[in-house]
Amino acid sequence: MSITDRTFRTYVEENLDALSSNPAREALVHQGRRVTAGEFRALVHRMARALRAQGVERGATVTLLSGNLPETLAARYAANLIGARVNHLYNKLSAESQAHIVRDVETRALIVDPRFADRAAEVTELAPVPDVLVLGPAKVGTDLLELAAGQSDEPFASLARPDDVSTIRHTGGTTGHPKGICTTFEQARWFHGVLAEQPEFERRQLVCTTLAHAAGALADNTLYSGGTIVLLDDFDPETVLAAIARERITDMFLLPPLLYQLMDHPSARHTDTSSLRMVTYGGCQASPARIADAVRMFGPVLLQGYGQNEAGGISVLTPEDHDPDRPDRLRSAGKVLPDVEVAIRDESGRDLPAGEHGEVCVRSAMIMKGYWKQPELTAEVLRDGWLHTGDIGFLDDEGYLTIVDRIKDMIVVVGGHVYTTELEDVLNSHPQVLQSAVFGVRDAHRMEQVHAVVVRVPGSTVDGRQLREKVRQERGAMYEPARITFVDALPLTDAGKPDKKELRRQAEQEVGAAG
Template identity: 85%
Template sequence: MSNADRTFRTYVEENLDVLSSDPAHEAVVHQGRRVTAGEFRALVHRMARALRARGVAREDTVTLLSGNLPEALVARYAANLIGARVNHLYNKLSAESQADIVRDVETRALIVDPRYAERAAEVAELAPVPDVLVLGPAKLGTDLLELAAEQSDEPFASLARPEDACTIRHTGGTTGHPKGICTTFEQARWFRGVLPEKPGERRQLVATTLAHAAGAMADSTLYAGGTVVLLDDFDPAEVLAAIERERITDLFLLPPLLYQLMDHPDRPRTDTSSLRMVAYGGCQASPARIADAIRTFGPVLMQGYGQNEAGGISVLTQEDHDPDRPDRLRSAGKVLPDVEVAIRDESGRDLPNGEHGEVCVRSPMIMQGYWKQPELTAEVLRGGWLHTGDIGFLDDEGYLTIVDRIKDMIVVVGGHVYTTELEDLLNSHPQVLQSAVYGVRDADRMERVHAAVVRAPGSTVDGPELRAMVCAERGAMYEPAHLTFVDALPLTDAGKPDKKELRRRAEQEAGTAA
């Protein structure tokens, strides 16, 4: 190991240093359990030793199948201390998809939340692994907490090197060969600088899966000496109750979940005055609904735009959240320091401000590459720039606006329909809460514009009225060929509108009709 490697400190070591400075501080809260910083830190060191005793080594892969447990955070930290890479599965994927990922990343140990023991048994049968370890007693594998209790809690010296893969994250539900995104230990330290620091104690509520952005934000909160409050899943009533009960200061939600929160009947009688930052991102937000959120929660909203492949790219600050500036709310904010953004056409030519093209990014946070997919890595990381697959533009003030994913853009007779532009328009109707726009090919293989709309309670708006509004505002090209009203949009594990599922339903209905 080089001198540079010996002096390098991982995000885990730095967070453990913070935890050791005030051992009595409340670090993690879950279902009434209050884990102190000292208890958390001690368990990380014990678990790291237990994993090493089971044969887990540097550059092995540890896969987590777990809900939002304090022990899941501990397990990630312990595995990373050893220098192992961690893959955290999305819980709502099928057993077959999870098994594909477990097999693909060459899992050395599968670490399981006892609540997911049955699913873990299915996955292990489809993709056998050398070791199944459970975060508590279960009829499956070996109790990792019992093994850890037998170990010393003396500091475990990190075996990780800066260039080692720290995490392998998979994008959504995978079919065929999984697309795993590798991030190094060196890059993991950059993520903590994306969110602005706020004075005072930070108390973050995690209401979405730790496998997604909330996990990195939990790391940032612990590094700041704050407290992480874990909920098992998103439920707007439970989130509101937790904000009031735990005096939550920080919250991250994907836009559809934020809308549910502010539309919930408990919200007007809930004290949310402790909130200092409500971060949102992960998918396109509606300017009209974000303006509603500002009026509801106050000047606490902040939007972050990024990708697993690219890390953080831009931020729309709290100061930029002006409810009377829908054009500003439609943007993803200004590009972060140390990040370069270029808007390019299909030939790779840089485009001037205002013109739509692919968003290309260069920064220290860009992924190492896709796991075992060198050709795809070379295609996405061309010339040292990451090609995001997002279509956007920069304005003269340096604000970045994302208008669509290249794969979601609908090609129709006469041009392109940008799905987010149509969603913004539909959401601007006072009787519409949410919408999702997606393309579906008909029997002639032509793409047609489909829209699923969630109406406000008591709404009388109908399809012809919304179509007429679209035609008047955007022209006939944007008029949905099919517009359906739904009680709620299906969401992915992370909380994004599940357009694959909506497209599947539409195709199924078309097949039935045929």
């Protein structure tokens, strides 16, 4: 081991140090259970020893099948302390998809939330693993908490090295061969440092989306800054509003569709949300009209973060930039982060000037190590140190980055390209529209047709003819949807994004039936 390796400190060690500075403070809250910083820190060290005793070593894979429990965070920290890589499954994937991932990442130990014991049995029948460890008593596996209780809570010296893989996050595709994004301990620590600006208030973060997504990284930062994490099992707008008022929440992360649900809930106008200091949103495109509504409702507390699992953080739109009278600015993803380089390039790799649309390419210390066991795909997106994001966007003269579409979602029609987010912006700006999703569907002649699925304001009467007329006036006939479907709510992925794959599948079935 080199001198650099011996002196390297992971994000886990830095967080455990922060927890030890005030062990009596409240660190985590879940269903009325309040865990102090000292209790959580002790649990991490005990768990690390228990995992080692079970044969989990540096470089092994620990997979989590767990909800938002304090023990879920502790298990991730413990595994990373050993130098094991952690893969956190999305809970709403099918058992077959979960089993594929468990097998693919060579899982040494599956750590299970007792509430998912039945699913764990299904998964391990399809993909057997050496150890199933449960966060409490259950009818499958071995109780990891019982094993940990018999271990010492003395500090466990980290075995991780900077270039070891700390996390494997899967993205894209719930069937077939999803992409496993590998991030090293060095990159995790660098990203941790980017987030670690100390706020001028005591942070109380509400986690109401899965810890497997962005909320987990923000939770790490909250613990590091001396704050408290309040864990909810899932997103429910009424429960979230009640928790904000009861726990005096200052921070939370929401994907835009969930933010809209929160704003539209009948209780929102009567709930005390004055404690909020930072509402971070991101993960998919947001509607400028709806974000302006959110600023009016919650005040100047919104912050948009744009990034990818492959690239880490890329840009931020600060609360100061959230001007309800500047929809063009709200449409942007903000300014590029310090120490991150962004280039907009055409298909030949040529850098494009300000204002021109092209692929967003990124270079920074946060870029992934590569895709797990997919060297060809890694070489395709990582070229000469630059990550090709697959997003289409542009930089303006002031340095603000705007994302207009995913390359794969752009609709090729007669006469040009339809950028789905631009059409969604037009539809969402209608006062009787809450939300929309736009996608392409091929007709019998293999030509792409523009389809739109729209959620209306309850009780409104806007119809397809009126929306098409608005689109023609503002964007031209090329952008006019061939079909507009009205629904009560958009289907969402496990992370909370509009599920365009499912919408496209439904539309293709309807087109096929009609043909």
